[in-house]
Amino acid sequence: MIDWTTRLARRASTTPDLIGGILALAGARDLINFSGGFPDPSLFATDVVGDIARKLIENDAAVALQYSSSEGIASTREALADRLAATDGRRPADAELMVTSGGIDAITLIAKSMLDPGDVVVVEEPSYLGAVSGFMAFDPTLRGVPLDGDGLDVDALATLLRELPTPPKLVYTIPDFQNPSGRTMSVERRTALVELCRQHGILIVEDVAYSQLGFDDAPRPSLWSLGPDVVVQIGTFSKVFFPGVRLGWAVGPAAVVAQLSIAKQNSDQCAGALGQRMLEEYLRAGHLDEHLPLARALYRSRASALTGALERHFDGLATWTVPQGGFFSWLHVPGVDTMALAVVARESRVAFVPGSGFFAESRDNEHLRLSYSRISESDIEEGVVRLAAAVRSLRETS
Template sequence: MKIEHPAPMQWQFSRRAEQLQSSVIREILKVTMRPEITSFAGGLPSPATFPVERMREAFDAVLSRQGSVALQYGPSDGYAPLREWVADHLSTDGVRILPEQVLMTSGSQQALDLLAKVLIDQGSKVLVETPSYLGALQAFSVYEPEFVSVPTDDGGLLPETVAPIAQGARLLYALPNFQNPTGRTLSVERRLALVETCARLGLPLIEDDPYGALSYRGEPLPKMLGMNPHGVIYMGSFSKVLTPGIRLGYVVAPVPLVRKLEQAKQAADLHTSQLTQMVVHEVVKDGFLTQHIPTIRALYADRCQVMLSAMDEFFPKSATWTRPEGGMFIWVTLPKHIDSMKLLEEAIAQHVAFVPGTSFYANVPETNTLRLSFVTVPPERIRDGVEKLGRLIAAKA
């Protein structure tokens, strides 16, 4: 029986829900779905790198051999053979990572949410880079921390600035490799200094490393996890080296923290897809990534160079930008008087899109910054889009 003429429902949202905001990038992507738009906005891996046939074979193999297991509920901490693979993959001659330290997650974004859930209270001090990854700021913001911005320069985070601002902090969040949004890489010397500082202060250090394998030179720098496995929380993902559609990431931490994260995950989704984990293990177990990742590096390195060359040619000298050695992003700093949000409106009218830099700041934004991503755009469109954007900037410079 249907109720006639029900009164409009008056939803009473929680205070936390009232503070939620949409991702600026996701909103921009709605516009950039139009085929005429050359989009430098989304941090999306290139579909040209997706190993579709290898994934199909893996799905067939898993479903034909272990279909009833793959389609069943799984353990909250993850599929044991894949956790063992992750542990072996991250172990070095000096540091052995145990499978018990690995928790599989539904993308590394879930790892951020779980870490925030178990480490952050309302008003907790949280240290983040300036600028920092928007997705992390979103995940942490739900739990109402007090963000403290750690200064950076062209070499990334400045370790010597941490101690004076770290008292009472719950964690420091950093992306040392080809950082999102800047593309900067932290040197070995700075990694050691940062790890030593955090260890001395008893400050948990989150090392978010989705891009570490994407070094154009093919030689990733040492992980901070290997410098102090007792104080560094490592986050990894299969999104950038296989495909983001599988939504599979992982977090590596000391066992007491992993157990708390596992409890929080049980409340969130019980477990990450057993089928997905088994398929990914089938793909990676015999060394597939050692052949596959170099093809991604080569494609991204080529498109990065195309964009940098076009910027050298078409951008005014009053603008500056990073020159990444890996990853997916270039960070642009414009003259102080140019507002990148207003520039975006003009750029979209010219069928070009990017991400304004303001969303990547936890506290005081720099409105004259923007992020460019080059990996999904063919070289000829990169050059055309950069030329259009350069003309718009030059007109304001």
């Protein structure tokens, strides 16, 4: 027998399978699952989507069932540009926008297009583990900048820039309802970050996966709207349409987007045309605008249920963020190795994501992420009770 593990690329030994473990629990029904950032299936507009799909197959098969260009179907990109004009207050030029196969595809395309081995990429600490592992596959040097209640610490970033011999290639940030912390970057920080990166010639990668899922109507300018010359915004419709079609976008400087499109030719070539046309029709008919208030209300209720359960059962055991949107709360459990806690919690049929994988540079085993997006309020209460018992059990035996 040939040991194929000896033939793997060197990068394979340093790329952890963190997302695989989360996705493996996507269909689990025998446990209370706080792990994945999955949208609730009850929100999927199956009747509307089914009708759209049927009409496209009947009337538009030559486009909807065919390959598309790597940058995306022209009419779909036009609908996305209209959407960005409404949400961000700026309509991108045609050459500034492309369709991607979800957010992680955009991250991979940016890494493939921008990074040589050893190039510095700055990420928030903690940060989305898919981005951390996605960048790591291209052998950069990852540097972490801390978060606080106002998001990425721009002063800390400025200090880091003074220490580095050359500026980083990229700064990756999730300014709205960040994954995993749930925190949101203040308007002042957004302006300061754009100006700092413009001054140093650094490309900002703005991930807006959760920006449409705020629990209030407070206006928050996107980084791309503040600095279209230094920002590539990447987004996904997985959270607000449905993840089965794997669709997102990248919008930014035309020269960068052109290279992302070339990179896509050598990955999956193009996003699925049927999904693109379904999304386009969904947007143009106003269905997303009708859907978002329902989604926000559901997730707001579940976030409130989680916060209340933590207040009742985790007082003195941990501290946590109170989400104002998105899917997540971030817990600090002092003195507890959350990798070990995950094993104990699974014995009580509870799953969550330990925090260590969300750190690119620091070592931190005392945090964990809870996702409330796909759990009923009664299960949230019971899951927090079980998790608190697991923390106490682990502390008693340590």
